[in-house]
Amino acid sequence: MFMTVKSSPLLDFLAATLADETLPNTIEQADFTARFVARGIVQIDPNQRTSRDIVISCGIHGNETAPIEICNRLLQRIARGELAVKQRLLVIFGNPAAMLQQTRFVDENLNRLFCGSHSQGEQNLERKRAAEIEAAVAAFYVDASRARLHWDLHTAIRASAHEKFAVCPYQPERGYRRSVLALLADAGIEAFLFNHAPAYTFSYHSSKLFNADAFTIELGKVAAFGANDLSRLEKLDVVLSRLIAGEELTPDADVLKDVTFYQVSRVITKDHDSFDFSFAEATANFTRFSQGELIAKSSTNSVFCDAVTEAIVFPNAKVPVGQRAALCVVPVSIEQVCM
Numbered sequence: 001m002f003m004t005v006k007s008s009p010l011l012d013f014l015a016a017t018l019a020d021e022t023l024p025n026t027i028e029q030a031d032f033t034a035r036f037v038a039r040g041i042v043q044i045d046p047n048q049r050t051s052r053d054i055v056i057s058c059g060i061h062g063n064e065t066a067p068i069e070i071c072n073r074l075l076q077r078i079a080r081g082e083l084a085v086k087q088r089l090l091v092i093f094g095n096p097a098a099m100l101q102q103t104r105f106v107d108e109n110l111n112r113l114f115c116g117s118h119s120q121g122e123q124n125l126e127r128k129r130a131a132e133i134e135a136a137v138a139a140f141y142v143d144a145s146r147a148r149l150h151w152d153l154h155t156a157i158r159a160s161a162h163e164k165f166a167v168c169p170y171q172p173e174r175g176y177r178r179s180v181l182a183l184l185a186d187a188g189i190e191a192f193l194f195n196h197a198p199a200y201t202f203s204y205h206s207s208k209l210f211n212a213d214a215f216t217i218e219l220g221k222v223a224a225f226g227a228n229d230l231s232r233l234e235k236l237d238v239v240l241s242r243l244i245a246g247e248e249l250t251p252d253a254d255v256l257k258d259v260t261f262y263q264v265s266r267v268i269t270k271d272h273d274s275f276d277f278s279f280a281e282a283t284a285n286f287t288r289f290s291q292g293e294l295i296a297k298s299s300t301n302s303v304f305c306d307a308v309t310e311a312i313v314f315p316n317a318k319v320p321v322g323q324r325a326a327l328c329v330v331p332v333s334i335e336q337v338c339m
């Protein structure tokens with residue numbers, strides 16, 4: 001189906017996704033074909049030759065609205081011809097049902113269900129969605145000889161000592177390239193957190209199964225739709241636009257001098273219903289503790305800082321018993337984490 005610009009669903013893909021509009025399988029505009037793969041998932045294939053396959057996902061947690069608004073605006077500019085698409089692109093609005101009810105998830109945290117783990121256990125909304133997203137990614141990443149990039153965009157529940165940071169999936173066999181991290185630093189990322197173990201997150205899935213340069217990117221604090229100050233994400237918007245436009249980006253490695261690197265040192269698991277942290281609920285991500293300081297306790301156990309300095313990331317005492325309540329991280333040098 002050939003669509004005029006006026007009627008393209010890409011003009012407000014967020015509205016079309018939330019309303020669960022019935023869309024054509026495919027639309028053609030002057031320079032590209034857009035395929036509506038599933039609710040909230042659109043694949044764009046330019047008519048010209050391309051070299052890179054770019055996945056941009058947002059709303060994997062439904063209430064993390066700022067990146068959703070950024071992606072919606074990118075698609076709108078593409079539909080209007082203001083942004084030329086010169087690389088293959090897959091844009092994913094992760095969890096439309098949770099987006100609609102403005103919650104992190106409906107039944108279960110979607111970002112723990114990738115790498116096929118959605119199939120183990122009773123099916124629910126997020127498990128079905130994880131399977132749908134995995135199928136879209138597998139159909140998109142068809143040629144392993146091409147450059148693959150996946151940025152999974154999030155916002156955090158709490159404030160952060162580093163407003164914007166990237167979580168790097170565990171990939172010991174490949175390591176990380178400075179040029180890839182420098183691109184993120186150009187996009188405004190202030191810190192990198194290197195994972196110590198596999199995780200069933202979306203970015204780990206793209207890294208592990210498709211060797212994509214994949215990252216979970218945290219972009220500041222959650223706000224409601226329309227209440228986000230998107231000017232705070234301008235650098236990200238610029239880099240994404242240039243990637244989509246097919247520009248060869250060669251960021252200066254010096255940009256990494258101002259960035260902080262952390263390695264996950266351990267996971268704090270909630271061991272009992274009485275589990276709680278020693279600090280206030282609103283404590284910022286990357287708040288640092290000194291050796292011997294109490295971090296958390298329950299009626300059966302106490303957790304102390306056991307390095308010279310440890311910082312806490314993603315603390316959440318409300319998770320079910322047995323799940324991760326926080327990550328402990330230690331600062332490292334770039335030489336310790338990069339090739």
Ligand SMILES: [Zn+2]
Pocket residue numbers: 060061064154155156
């Ligand atoms: Zn998130």
